[in-house]
Each structure stands twice: as structure tokens, then as C-alpha cells.
Amino acid sequence: MQAVDKTPRPRWTQLSNRRLINYGGVPHPKGMIAEDIPSWLNHYIARINQLNVYEEGIKANHVLVNEYLPGQGIMPHLDGPLFYPTITTISCGSHTVLEYYEQTEDETGLDSNGTLVRHHKTSILLEPRSLLIVKDDMYHKYLHAIAEAEQDVVDERLANLAVVSGVQVGDVLNRQKRISLTIRHVPKTSKMKIKIF
Numbered sequence: 001m002q003a004v005d006k007t008p009r010p011r012w013t014q015l016s017n018r019r020l021i022n023y024g025g026v027p028h029p030k031g032m033i034a035e036d037i038p039s040w041l042n043h044y045i046a047r048i049n050q051l052n053v054y055e056e057g058i059k060a061n062h063v064l065v066n067e068y069l070p071g072q073g074i075m076p077h078l079d080g081p082l083f084y085p086t087i088t089t090i091s092c093g094s095h096t097v098l099e100y101y102e103q104t105e106d107e108t109g110l111d112s113n114g115t116l117v118r119h120h121k122t123s124i125l126l127e128p129r130s131l132l133i134v135k136d137d138m139y140h141k142y143l144h145a146i147a148e149a150e151q152d153v154v155d156e157r158l159a160n161l162a163v164v165s166g167v168q169v170g171d172v173l174n175r176q177k178r179i180s181l182t183i184r185h186v187p188k189t190s191k192m193k194i195k196i197f
């Protein structure tokens with residue numbers, strides 16, 4: 001008899017129900033419209049720039065601040081071509097679990113609803129006050145997501161379990177409010193102003 005997979009399916013209602021603010025530029029269909037970065041963020045940008053995560057001469061110039069309440073998340077997506085493909089995320093407040101999915105691109109990978117099939121690849125426990133650096137396939141190939149859950153169960157699917165202190169398989173971690181700072185480099189920003197009539 002086949003074992004039943006009792007793993008709860010993540011729930012995603014829309015791309016995200018989190019609150020977010022862009023600093024340094026606002027995404028627009030024609031690119032990124034440049035904006036000043038408030039001074040309170042300069043400290044974090046400077047700390048990221050000290051790490052030399054980009055190639056020579058490239059500096060962070062954009063910060064996305066996301067706020068998630070327990071039960072909020074973000075559905076699987078790629079960050080896309082607007083950003084330099086090495087990104088950094090500082091987590092404040094709650095932990096969360098960042099999930100990575102592989103998506104089948106061709107029609108053989110469609111389910112009965114015609115939706116692209118996604119396979120869970122790995123998950124990372126993002127600890128409070130941690131820094132995550134993402135690049136290569138984790139940026140370009142695998143979609144990332146945060147399940148709309150109020151708690152996370154620690155299991156072997158967490159790729160960083162061995163380096164996270166104080167948690168073990170089976171622990172249930174209750175989410176609190178989480179604020180993330182995703183600090184990135186946007187190669188092209190335009191000074192264009194949007195006219196609102």
C-alpha cells in the first residue's frame with residue numbers, strides 16, 4: 001500500500017497579502033523609477049556593501065521592506081530580470097521558512113487544472129536577525145515562497161537545520177510579525193516621473 005503524504009499543503013491566495021514598501025526605486029513596466037533612499041536605511045546598505053557580494057563597482061541601491069503578520073506569506077515567484085541576480089535579505093522580528101520550488105516549464109508538467117506543476121526543492125529557516133544571500137540557481141531557476149501559515153513545523157526538509165541553533169525536528173515555531181529588508185542592486189533606474197491625471 002502506498003504511504004499517504006500527510007504534509008499540509010501550503011495555502012497561497014494571491015502573490016502576497018503582505019505589506020510592502022520600495023525604497024530607492026518603484027517597479028514600473030518600463031523599468032525602475034529612481035527614488036531617494038531614506039537615511040535610516042543607509043546603515044544596512046553600507047553593511048551589505050562591505051560584504052562584496054556583487055562584482056567590482058556594483059553597490060546596493062534598492063531596499064524592499066516587507067511586513068508579514070502570522071498567516072501571511074508570498075506565493076512562489078522569481079524576482080526577475082530587474083535586479084542584479086545576487087540579493088540579500090535581513091530578517092527582523094519573527095523567523096520564517098523560505099521555500100524553494102522547481103517549476104516544470106513545458107505542457108507535460110501541467111496538472112488537471114492546467115496549472116504548472118511545482119516540486120518542492122528545499123526550505124531554509126530564516127532566523128530573526130539573520131542575513132540570507134541568494135544567487136545563481138537559487139535566484140534564476142527555483143521559485144521562492146513563504147506559506148500562509150501561523151506556525152512552522154521543523155522537519156528534515158530545512159537545508160540549514162544543522163547550522164541553526166536551538167531547534168530540532170518536530171519543534172513547532174509560532175510566527176510573529178516579521179519585517180524583511182531585501183537589499184538589492186537595480187542595474188537600470190530611470191529618472192522618469194509618472195504623470196497622474
Ligand SMILES: O=C(O)CCC(=O)C(=O)O
Pocket residue numbers: 064066074079089098144180182
Ligand atoms: O520576505 C522575504 O524574505 C522574501 C520577499 C520576497 O521574496 C519578495 O518580496 O520578492
Ligand SMILES: [Fe+2]
Pocket residue numbers: 077078079144
Ligand atoms: Fe522574491
